[in-house]
Amino acid sequence: MKNESICCINNDFSIDKLKNLIFDKYGVNAPLCYLHSYGCQQNVTDGEKLKNLISKIGYDFTDNEDKASLIILNTCAVRENAEDRVFGKIGEYKKLKEKNSDKIVCICGCMAQQKHIAERIKQSYHQVDLVFGTFAFNQFYEMLYEVLKTKNRVFNTTEQQSDISENFKQLRDDKIKASVPIMYGCNNFCTYCIVPYVRGRERSRTEEAVFDEVSDLVKEGYKEITLLGQNVNSYGYGFPKLLRKLNTIDGDFRIRFMSSHPKDATPELIDTILECDKVCKHLHLPMQSGCNRILKEMNRRYTIEDYAEIIDYARSRKPDFSFSSDIIVGFPGETYEEFCKTKEAVKKFKFDNIYSFVYSKRSGTKAALMEDNISDKQKGLWLRELLLEHREVTVSWLSRFVGKTLRVLADREGRTSENHIQGRCNENIIVEFIGDKNLIGSFVNVKINKAMNWALLGEIV
Ligand code: SAH
Ligand code: SF4
Ligand code: F3S
Numbered sequence: 001m002k003n004e005s006i007c008c009i010n011n012d013f014s015i016d017k018l019k020n021l022i023f024d025k026y027g028v029n030a031p032l033c034y035l036h037s038y039g040c041q042q043n044v045t046d047g048e049k050l051k052n053l054i055s056k057i058g059y060d061f062t063d064n065e066d067k068a069s070l071i072i073l074n075t076c077a078v079r080e081n082a083e084d085r086v087f088g089k090i091g092e093y094k095k096l097k098e099k100n101s102d103k104i105v106c107i108c109g110c111m112a113q114q115k116h117i118a119e120r121i122k123q124s125y126h127q128v129d130l131v132f133g134t135f136a137f138n139q140f141y142e143m144l145y146e147v148l149k150t151k152n153r154v155f156n157t158t159e160q161q162s163d164i165s166e167n168f169k170q171l172r173d174d175k176i177k178a179s180v181p182i183m184y185g186c187n188n189f190c191t192y193c194i195v196p197y198v199r200g201r202e203r204s205r206t207e208e209a210v211f212d213e214v215s216d217l218v219k220e221g222y223k224e225i226t227l228l229g230q231n232v233n234s235y236g237y238g239f240p241k242l243l244r245k246l247n248t249i250d251g252d253f254r255i256r257f258m259s260s261h262p263k264d265a266t267p268e269l270i271d272t273i274l275e276c277d278k279v280c281k282h283l284h285l286p287m288q289s290g291c292n293r294i295l296k297e298m299n300r301r302y303t304i305e306d307y308a309e310i311i312d313y314a315r316s317r318k319p320d321f322s323f324s325s326d327i328i329v330g331f332p333g334e335t336y337e338e339f340c341k342t343k344e345a346v347k348k349f350k351f352d353n354i355y356s357f358v359y360s361k362r363s364g365t366k367a368a369l370m371e372d373n374i375s376d377k378q379k380g381l382w383l384r385e386l387l388l389e390h391r392e393v394t395v396s397w398l399s400r401f402v403g404k405t406l407r408v409l410a411d412r413e414g415r416t417s418e419n420h421i422q423g424r425c426n427e428n429i430i431v432e433f434i435g436d437k438n439l440i441g442s443f444v445n446v447k448i449n450k451a452m453n454w455a456l457l458g459e460i461v
Contacts, residue, residue: 039076
């Protein structure tokens with residue numbers, strides 16, 4: 001039976017020792033690491049920071065888990081199916097580990113921050129060597145050293161929140177678009193949501209740190225910067241002010257951000273979006289529900305009337321202003337009539353895009369204790385109803401762009417045929433058109449000919 005340590009206890013650690021250990025173990029051929037991030041863009045960003053740490057100690061990367069000496073799953077806990085997928089993967093690693101007991105399997109991120117998950121892995125998944133939550137991120141080297149040196153299994157779910165460190169840089173795969181976190185954590189405690197528990201309290205990066213990073217990325221040639229936070233509107237040094245400052249950076253690029261909590265979305269934010277030429281005219285504003293009773297139960301701290309006010313204000317200034325939203329179907333106690341209010345709201349607000357989810361019970365949250373009488377199967381049917389409702393409004397609403405010319409950042413090959421490419425317009429809608437693949441990575445003007453429910457189709461002008 002292997003030893004198990006709760007945390008990194010190795011006090012003879014140094015980065016040089018870690019590098020030497022890796023060199024002694026694997027020789028001149030760099031060992032390979034497979035790293036996969038699940039969940040939101042914040043988590044992907046963490047994965048990119050880990051990649052940077054890993055590359056600095058001598059690893060290369062692979063997409064093949066078989067060939068990897070180090071496997072890292074950077075996990076998401078937001079819904080049960082996200083967690084199920086990870087457990088499925090971990091199950092598969094049992095065989096890999098039997099073939100090669102030297103392989104190191106690491107589970108980190110939001111799922112791993114939860115003690116009950118770490119415990120379950122400890123008891124039932126012995127193929128896993130290292131488990132650490134989001135709070136222990138900055139101890140990665142020490143933990144890896146411990147595992148490599150002693151072969152002990154390490155479990156670290158510390159709840160000690162550390163200050164923001166500007167030392168962890170991202171190793172970005174994408175050369176066109178870059179995500180830049182501006183804040184971490186969440187203070188809102190929506191009753192269904194696990195994020196505040198696995199990510200801790202809100203901490204904002206300084207304006208200077210964000211400004212410098214965005215400036216550097218633009219110099220490197222990035223064309224789109226997405227500012228990230230669970231609720232960017234509560235950015236500690238004023239979010240509209242930050243947007244105005246970033247808008248002064250020279251260069252041909254655009255700025256997006258997500259997410260915005262409706263309780264803190266103000267006319268000032270809308271004005272700022274409209275007045276800053278580099279900021280995309282699109283707001284992702286998760287509504288969650290169209291019913292005031294449910295919004296209250298969710299602890300969202302706005303009414304559907306407050307929500308409508310933001311949309312009305314934006315569209316009074318720019319009638320085709322683009323909104324997208326997140327929606328939860330089947331919150332505990334929600335009735336069909338209450339769900340229908342969400343459907344009505346989707347019809348009324350004309351979102352360009354919605355991300356809708358069946359409610360998933362998260363242990364440790366307030367909603368997990370609420371009575372829930374509707375089956376998942378029934379909720380699934382409601383979700384389908386909602387999507388059909390949305391589909392009906394999208395095509396006609398997206399048609400507002402037909403005949404117009406939109407600036408599109410081409411970013412990938414097309415879906416409909418070989419000679420098509422795709423990109424997104426300022427409003428964050430997919431635009432597909434005939435174009436050479438070497439246009440990928442640049443802005444092109446596309447005249448829209450047709451609206452589909454998944455994209456706009458057009459031609460380069
Ligand atoms: N901070 C962001 C959302 C982060 S989670 C915000 O508040 O806008 C992304 C989305 O997942 C949420 O907007 C919500 O719609 C959904 N979600 C969160 N917890 C969920 C749960 N327990 N069940 C189903 N969906 C959930
Ligand atoms: Fe979760 Fe609410 Fe925080 Fe978003 S604002 S991360 S939904 S608690
Ligand atoms: Fe993101 Fe999932 Fe964590 S949505 S913050 S990775 S729980």
